[in-house]
Each structure stands twice: as C-alpha cells, then as structure tokens.
Amino acid sequence: MGKWVYSFEEGNAGMRNLLGGKGANLAEMTNLGLPIPQGFTVTTEACTDYYASGRQISDEVREQIFAALSELEKKQGKKFGDTENPLLVSVRSGARASMPGMMDTILNLGLTDVAVEGFAKKTGNPRFAYDSYRRFIQMFSDVVMEIPKSYFERILDEIKEAKGAKFDTDLTAEDLKQVIVRFKTVYAEKMGRAFPQDPGEQLMEAVKAVFRSWDNERAIVYRRMNDIPGDWGTAVNVQAMVFGNMGNTSGTGVAFTRNPSTGEKGIYGEYLINAQGEDVVAGIRTPQPITRLEQDLPECFKQFMEIANKLEDHYRDMQDMEFTIEDGRLFFLQTRNGKRTAQAALQIACDLVDEGKISPEEAVLRIEAKSLDQLLHPTFDAEALKKGTVIGQALPASPGAAAGKVYFTAAEAKAAHEKGERVVLVRLETSPEDIEGMHASEGILTVRGGMTSHAAVVARGMGTCCVSGCGDISINEEDKVFELGGHTYHEGDYISLDGSTGKIYDGDIQTREASISGNFDRMMKWADSFRKLQVRTNADTPADAANAVKYGAEGIGLCRTEHMFFEEDRIPKIRQMILSRTLQEREKALNELIPYQKGDFKGLYEAMEGRPVTIRFLDPPLHEFVPTEQDDIDDLAVKMMMTAEEVQEICDSLHEFNPMMGHRGCRLAVTYPEIARMQTRAVMEAAIEVRAEKGYDIVPEIMIPLVGDRKELKFVKDVVVETAEAVKKEKNSDIQYHIGTMIEIPRAALLANEIAEEAEFFSFGTNDLTQMTFGFSRDDAGKFLGDYYKNKIYESDPFARLDQKGVGQLVQMAAEKGRSTRPDIKLGICGEHGGDPSSIEFCHKVGLTYVSCSPYRVPIARLAAAQAAIKQK
Ligand code: PEP
Numbered sequence: 001m002g003k004w005v006y007s008f009e010e011g012n013a014g015m016r017n018l019l020g021g022k023g024a025n026l027a028e029m030t031n032l033g034l035p036i037p038q039g040f041t042v043t044t045e046a047c048t049d050y051y052a053s054g055r056q057i058s059d060e061v062r063e064q065i066f067a068a069l070s071e072l073e074k075k076q077g078k079k080f081g082d083t084e085n086p087l088l089v090s091v092r093s094g095a096r097a098s099m100p101g102m103m104d105t106i107l108n109l110g111l112t113d114v115a116v117e118g119f120a121k122k123t124g125n126p127r128f129a130y131d132s133y134r135r136f137i138q139m140f141s142d143v144v145m146e147i148p149k150s151y152f153e154r155i156l157d158e159i160k161e162a163k164g165a166k167f168d169t170d171l172t173a174e175d176l177k178q179v180i181v182r183f184k185t186v187y188a189e190k191m192g193r194a195f196p197q198d199p200g201e202q203l204m205e206a207v208k209a210v211f212r213s214w215d216n217e218r219a220i221v222y223r224r225m226n227d228i229p230g231d232w233g234t235a236v237n238v239q240a241m242v243f244g245n246m247g248n249t250s251g252t253g254v255a256f257t258r259n260p261s262t263g264e265k266g267i268y269g270e271y272l273i274n275a276q277g278e279d280v281v282a283g284i285r286t287p288q289p290i291t292r293l294e295q296d297l298p299e300c301f302k303q304f305m306e307i308a309n310k311l312e313d314h315y316r317d318m319q320d321m322e323f324t325i326e327d328g329r330l331f332f333l334q335t336r337n338g339k340r341t342a343q344a345a346l347q348i349a350c351d352l353v354d355e356g357k358i359s360p361e362e363a364v365l366r367i368e369a370k371s372l373d374q375l376l377h378p379t380f381d382a383e384a385l386k387k388g389t390v391i392g393q394a395l396p397a398s399p400g401a402a403a404g405k406v407y408f409t410a411a412e413a414k415a416a417h418e419k420g421e422r423v424v425l426v427r428l429e430t431s432p433e434d435i436e437g438m439h440a441s442e443g444i445l446t447v448r449g450g451m452t453s454h455a456a457v458v459a460r461g462m463g464t465c466c467v468s469g470c471g472d473i474s475i476n477e478e479d480k481v482f483e484l485g486g487h488t489y490h491e492g493d494y495i496s497l498d499g500s501t502g503k504i505y506d507g508d509i510q511t512r513e514a515s516i517s518g519n520f521d522r523m524m525k526w527a528d529s530f531r532k533l534q535v536r537t538n539a540d541t542p543a544d545a546a547n548a549v550k551y552g553a554e555g556i557g558l559c560r561t562e563h564m565f566f567e568e569d570r571i572p573k574i575r576q577m578i579l580s581r582t583l584q585e586r587e588k589a590l591n592e593l594i595p596y597q598k599g600d601f602k603g604l605y606e607a608m609e610g611r612p613v614t615i616r617f618l619d620p621p622l623h624e625f626v627p628t629e630q631d632d633i634d635d636l637a638v639k640m641m642m643t644a645e646e647v648q649e650i651c652d653s654l655h656e657f658n659p660m661m662g663h664r665g666c667r668l669a670v671t672y673p674e675i676a677r678m679q680t681r682a683v684m685e686a687a688i689e690v691r692a693e694k695g696y697d698i699v700p701e702i703m704i705p706l707v708g709d710r711k712e713l714k715f716v717k718d719v720v721v722e723t724a725e726a727v728k729k730e731k732n733s734d735i736q737y738h739i740g741t742m743i744e745i746p747r748a749a750l751l752a753n754e755i756a757e758e759a760e761f762f763s764f765g766t767n768d769l770t771q772m773t774f775g776f777s778r779d780d781a782g783k784f785l786g787d788y789y790k791n792k793i794y795e796s797d798p799f800a801r802l803d804q805k806g807v808g809q810l811v812q813m814a815a816e817k818g819r820s821t822r823p824d825i826k827l828g829i830c831g832e833h834g835g836d837p838s839s840i841e842f843c844h845k846v847g848l849t850y851v852s853c854s855p856y857r858v859p860i861a862r863l864a865a866a867q868a869a870i871k872q873k
C-alpha cells in the first residue's frame with residue numbers, strides 16, 4: 001500500500017517534492033511548535049496517480065484521506081458535518097514550486113444546512129455562520145463546479161440593494177439566509193442537483209478540483225513561463241479553518257519579512273480586520289499596513305513579529321507569510337520564501353551575505369536568473385517627466401516605467417501588443433485569466449487591490465510595471481472609459497505609469513533605459529568567480545556590442561552579417577548583386593558593398609576592444625532582399641538596364657517554396673563564392689586596420705552557416721582562405737584568423753567528427769537545429785504550438801527552451817564527435833537558447849566553451865552559468 005496522505009506532524013521542509021511547498025512548510029512549522037491550524041496533505045503523487053488513472057481518485061487514496069480526516073476530528077475535538085460543533089476545513093493547492101493565484105482554494109468546507117446551525121450555535125454568532133456558508137457555496141460553485149461567480153455576485157448585489165446595505169458586512173443573519181436560499185437555487189438550476197449536503201462528498205469534490213486545477217489553462221501558461229514541468233502535479237492541503245471574520249478582534253493578513261519590492265529589511269505587509277484570507281489576496285478591500293496591527297492588537301503583533309523573525313532565521317530567506325487572528329488568537333496559515341522583484345532579490349541576497357546568514361554561492365543561487373531582466377527595464381526620462389502631469393497616485397506595486405495606450409481587457413491588450421502597440425492594461429482588478437494580457441502590457445493599473453493583490457504579485461514576478469489600488473479611478477470597463485484627476489480616458493488614449501512611485505501620468509512620457517550598479521555588480525562578480533562557461537553576445541551593430549560589453553559580454557558569438565544589408569543606402573546594392581547576370585557584374589556590385597561591410601566590422605572590432613568576434617557569413621535566402629514594391633522594382637530596373645518585367649521575373653524565380661530549407665547559408669557561397677570572397681575581404685581588411693590603429697590583438701573568427709557536409713565546408717573554406725591569404729599579402733600583415741562553422745543541421749551533428757577536421761570551432765545554431773530536428777518552421781510554428789501546449793504535447797516552446805531530450809542529444813553528440821577529431825575545438829551556442837537559463841545549464845553540462853545571447857540577456861547568462869557550475873559541484 002502506498003502512502004498518499006501525511007498529517008502535518010509527519011512531514012518536514014525536505015519533503016517539498018512529495019508534499020508541495022505549502023505542505024512541506026506547514027509540516028516544518030508544526031515541527032517548530034508554531035501555532036498552525038492542523039491538517040494533512042494529500043501528496044503530489046496522488047495527483048499524478050489521479051491523472052494516470054484517467055482522472056480518478058483511487059479507493060486507497062480516498063480511504064487515507066478519510067482516515068486523516070478522522071484523526072483531525074479527534075485533534076480538533078470537532079466532527080465533520082456536526083450539528084453542535086462542526087469541523088470546517090480549507091482545501092488548498094500547493095505545488096513544489098509556488099504558483100501564486102494559479103490554482104484553486106476552497107474555504108469553509110464542511111458547512112451544510114445542518115452544520116451551519118451547529119456552527120451558529122457554537123460560535124454564538126449566527127451572522128458569521130451564515131456569512132461563512134454563503135461564501136462557501138459561492139466558492140464551491142465557482143471553483144469546484146465552475147459555475148460563474150457573476151451569478152452569485154449579482155444576487156448579493158440585489159439583496160444588498162433591497163436592504164439598503166452598502167457593504168457585505170451590513171447584511172444581517174436573516175439577509176444572509178435569504179442569500180443562501182437563492183445561492184442554492186442557482187446551484188440546483190445550473191447543476192441539475194441540490195447543493196451537496198454530505199461534507200465527505202464536498203471534500204472529495206474539492207480535492208478533485210484542486211487536482212484538476214493543476215491543468216487549467218492559466219496554470220499551463222504559468223508553468224511554461226516559469227519552466228515548471230507538467231508532470232510534477234500539485235499536493236492538496238486540508239487544514240482546519242480558523243476565522244478572521246469573527247469580529248473586530250479577528251483579522252487576516254499577508255506579510256513579508258523584508259520589502260518584496262526593494263528588499264529593505266523590516267516587516268512589510270497588510271491586513272484586514274474582520275475578513276477572510278481571500279479578501280486580502282483578491283484585493284476586494286484595500287487593506288491596512290501591517291504596522292497598524294501594533295495599535296489594533298498589540299499582543300498579537302508582538303507574537304507575530306517573534307514568529308516572523310524566527311521563520312526568517314530558520315529558512316535563512318525572506319518569508320512571505322499568511323496569518324489569521326481568530327478572536328485574539330494568532331495562527332500562521334503558511335510561510336514560503338517570498339516572491340520578490342529582481343532589485344529586492346539582489347538587496348536581500350547581499351544583505352543576507354553581510355549578515356553572515358548565507359554564503360556568496362548561496363546568494364548566487366538565490367537569484368532567479370531570468371528576473372535580472374527586470375533591472376534592465378526602463379525608467380522615465382527625467383526631463384520628460386518634469387513636464388508630465390500627474391493625474392493620480394496609488395500603490396507602487398511593481399517597479400519600472402511604462403507608457404502606452406489604454407486597453408481594458410487582457411485579450412484586447414494582447415491583440416494590440418501583437419500589432420506592435422505599447423499597451424497599458426487598466427482593470428478594476430486582475431485575475432489569473434488575465435495573465436497573457438498582463439504579459440503583453442508595458443504597465444498595469446488596477447482600481448482595487450493592495451501590494452499583495454494578484455496584479456501586484458504577478459506583475460512583480462514578470463518584471464512588469466504595475467500601479468495598483470487606485471480607488472480614485474471611476475471606471476466603466478464595458479464602455480471602455482475611465483476618469484481620474486479630472487481627465488477622461490478612452491481605449492487607445494495614452495497614459496504613463498511609474499511603478500516605483502505609484503504615480504499615474506497623463507499622456508505618453510518618454511522612457512529611458514535602465515542602469516545597473518551596486519548589488520548587481522557585486523552579484524555579477526560572484527557569479528563570474530564561479531562560472532566555467534564564457535558569455536558572448538549576438539550583436540550586429542557597434543551600439544549593441546558596446547551595450548553587451550557593459551553587461552559583461554566577453555566577445556561576440558554571432559554577428560549576423562545579413563542585418564547589415566537592409567539599410568536604405570545598402571539594399572539597392574545587394575539587389576544589384578542579386579540581379580547581376582554575369583560574374584563581373586556581381587563582383588562589381590559586391591565591390592561596392594565592401595566599404596560598408598568593412599566599416600561595420602571595424603565598428604564592431606573597435607567596440608569589442610580586442611575581444612573575440614565571430615562573424616557569420618551571409619545566411620538568408622536571397623529572396624528576402626528582393627523588392628516587392630513597384631517603385632523599388634522600377635528603380636532597380638533602371639539601375640540594371642532591364643525592364644520592370646524582367647526584374648519581376650528574376651525576383652519571382654528567386655522565390656523559395658520552403659525558404660528555411662532553401663538556397664541559403666553556405667549554399668549561397670557554393671553558388672556565389674564571390675559573396676564569401678567579398679565578406680572575407682571586408683572582415684580581414686577591417687581587422688588588419690583596427691589592429692594597426694588601436695593595437696588590439698584581433699584574431700577574426702569567420703563562421704560558415706548551415707553546413708551539412710565536410711566537403712561543403714571545405715569548398716567555402718578554401719574560398720575564404722584564398723582570399724584571406726591574398727589580403728594578408730596585399731596588406732603585408734601576419735594576422736591570424738579562425739574558420740569555423742555552425743552546427744544547425746542534424747546531418748552536421750551526425751557527422752561532426754568529419755566536419756571538425758575542417759572547422760576550428762563549432763557554434764550551435766539551435767534555432768535552425770530545433771527547426772530541422774522537429775521538422776517545423778521557426779517562422780510558422782507559432783500558429784499551432786498553442787494547440788501543443790493546450791493538449792500537453794509540449795510544455796514549452798522548443799525555440800525558447802532547448803529540447804534537451806531530442807535537440808540536446810544532437811548537441812551533445814556533435815560536441816563529443818567534434819572533440820574526437822579535434823580535441824581543442826572551441827564550442828559555443830548562438831541560438832536563442834544561449835540566453836535561457838535551463839538551456840545554459842545544459843550547455844555547461846555538455847562542456848561548451850561559451851554561450852552567446854542578446855545583449856540584455858548577458859547578465860542572465862552570466863548568472864545562469866554560475867548557478868550551473870555551483871549546482872554541479
Ligand atoms: C541559429 O540557427 O540558431 C542561428 C543562430 O542562426 P539564425 O538564427 O540566424 O538562423
């Protein structure tokens with residue numbers, strides 16, 4: 001018999017994989033003797049078993065749940081469904097990794113028509129009892145049975161209006177009884193059966209709902225964004241209820257041991273008197289700062305602070321805690337390492353090192369590499385800001401500056417973003433369904449909700465600027481309009497947000513790039529001392545290259561030379577080259593391009609100040625360069641002394657049915673060696689000149705793309721060598737150079753031992769390698785990948801996160817085969833995966849020399865490389 005259920009007394013913090021983060025921490029806190037409402041955890045294995053058995057809970061799991069429940073009844077001295085003193089429980093999800101707001105919670109479970117009477121008697125507070133029951137019916141219907149909340153909200157509003165009540169708290173016990181009758185009628189209508197009066201049935205349905213919620217759409221999106229595997233499953237925590245809504249000596253709150261936005265040391269959080277947990281997190285009422293608790297309930301505050309400090313010391317990290325005070329008695333409902341902004345993460349990690357609580361290695365592991373992106377986010381241009389008009393101010397929920405057009409729904413925000421607009425999402429409050437729209441937005445503004453509301457927590461996680469809880473806004477989401485500070489904004493009007501001050505501005509205020517220093521540099525220095533992988537950048541312009549150097553790039557791993565041809569003064573020349581009818585004509589056109597290419601390369605060499613620069617020769621199919629507009633075609637016809645029809649005909653003949661698998665990469669150089677000759681000349685002359693002018697020890701690295709055969713590489717290499725040697729001779733230079741290739745075709749990986757005989761280095765072009773291995777186009781896969789995530793065929797985008805199982809095998813094989821014939825071969829990666837932390841860890845493991853990624857990802861790569869090295873120790 002398997003063990004599927006653990007009481008809190010049976011677990012500990014080390015059992016996170018089995019009990020989920022919440023369950024493991026509840027167990028740990030129980031062991032520490034803290035005031036925890038007792039309960040039990042149904043394991044993540046029970047969840048995976050549920051899915052493996054066709055979404056069924058086995059009898060064995062069910063029996064263990066009820067056995068644990070009876071133990072809990074004994075401990076609490078209460079009975080499930082009792083007429084005198086019923087046990088009520090909360091049922092909450094808790095996966096290995098925290099997924100805030102992504103899965104479901106059900107409170108007050110166990111209330112029935114009978115139990116509510118017992119509960120009213122026992123508490124002597126019928127109003128409270130009926131309020132709890134109506135909340136439960138609402139939550140159970142919504143979360144477990146998926147009956148839309150709005151039905152219930154409407155009824156509540158109607159009854160409030162009829163009774164002249166402003167707030168829910170103004171309703172009496174009798175009013176609430178009426179609410180309950182109407183709620184149950186809705187349930188019966190929608191479900192075709194009465195609201196369940198057997199608490200056992202309620203419990204099993206709730207457990208199932210939590211298991212199901214592991215696979216809801218927003219959880220799948222969250223997992224994809226956070227690299228959480230789909231097969232982990234979630235645990236379910238069943239915990240005796242304590243009540244924060246029993247009057248003015250009760251309350252509930254969320255607090256952090258350090259400020260999750262800035263990292264500043266000191267308790268930080270908020271609470272609501274006479275409320276249940278969901279009220280704080282959902283942002284329905286705007287809460288009080290936690291420090292107010294000191295005035296309201298000083299004894300509780302003192303105990304709360306003692307425990308908070310104890311928890312932080314115990315976990316040696318900033319804690320995010322939920323607590324409830326029931327009639328003057330404090331309970332902790334959960335603790336976890338708190339989510340934080342990147343800025344706060346750096347501050348906290350550095351402070352913990354200074355406080356002697358963690359080592360620099362641990363500090364490096366504490367920072368989520370991807371989150372460094374946030375530090376590189378924009379702020380407002382100071383001058384532009386001075387002229388800005390403040391129209392309101394609310395909570396600075398997530399730092400950064402944003403300016404964009406107002407949209408009122410997540411779907412419209414997403415659509416506008418896809419059209420290339422900058423978007424500010426304005427909502428009454430956000431909910432997890434809004435996640436993609438939030439992701440698509442530059443900034444988020446909410447009318448309701450505190451610093452721990454959904455909008456705030458999620459925006460901080462994403463590094464998206466967010467201002468929350470702006471109660472001064474009067475909004476009509478349906479009519480797509482809001483008013484603030486005497487201004488009216490419709491969909492498409494511009495506003496600007498400062499997520500660090502909470503200020504809201506009229507219009508489109510210019511933003512500026514972020515700057516980095518202090519803790520960031522300290523962390524990066526630690527990271528650099530641990531990492532084995534070098535970090536290069538993918539850059540094609542001196543400005544990008546200089547930026548990357550600022551972020552710590554140690555070289556250029558990929559310069560895509562085709563990007564240099566699209567500028568207005570160059571594109572006609574490359575078109576002439578393409579349309580040339582003879583070699584002489586083509587060489588003439590190419591010769592005109594040399595000064596441009598050479599100038600570009602010189603700029604790069606200068607920006608890189610002697611660091612290695614890998615220049616990849618022309619790669620895309622030529623049809624990408626040919627004109628499509630009639631004016632351009634006519635222009636070209638004049639230059640080429642052709643008719644427009646002739647030009648059109650040649651352009652048509654260049655059309656590729658499958659451009660990604662077409663006449664591109666080294667194939668171009670096989671057909672037109674003169675292109676490779678031109679590029680070699682430009683590279684060599686640039687290097688020789690910058691070397692002489694600046695004294696840098698430049699060794700150009702020429703990279704031939706899309707090779708699939710040794711002879712193919714050899715053919716192009718011979719052209720390069722011949723030209724390079726000729727240039728050296730002309731210039732009387734002894735400059736060295738390297739010639740290598742990209743491994744981006746499966747055949748190249750399979751024959752890497754042969755290819756390495758001709759290549760001094762390999763750079764894995766995992767964009768193409770992924771495309772060719774999966775057999776779908778990187779340009780078109782977006783159309784259907786959504787269906788693959790939805791149907792759980794893929795968990796993540798293979799173009800963003802390396803498919804280690806398939807594509808990774810090719811990388812590993814090619815690395816080994818390459819080394820077998822050339823032991824000192826230099827190995828890098830320059831596909832998008834070079835900036836993705838989990839892929840970087842893989843690159844470390846297979847022993848690559850470097851990763852290369854976009855400039856803004858360089859710090860992420862430095863940190864991820866260090867984390868990979870530390871983890872492997
Ligand atoms: C690649 O294929 O991974 C690569 C870096 O080259 P490109 O994206 O330019 O095809």
Ligand code: MG
Pocket residue numbers: 705744765767768
């Ligand atoms: Mg490629």
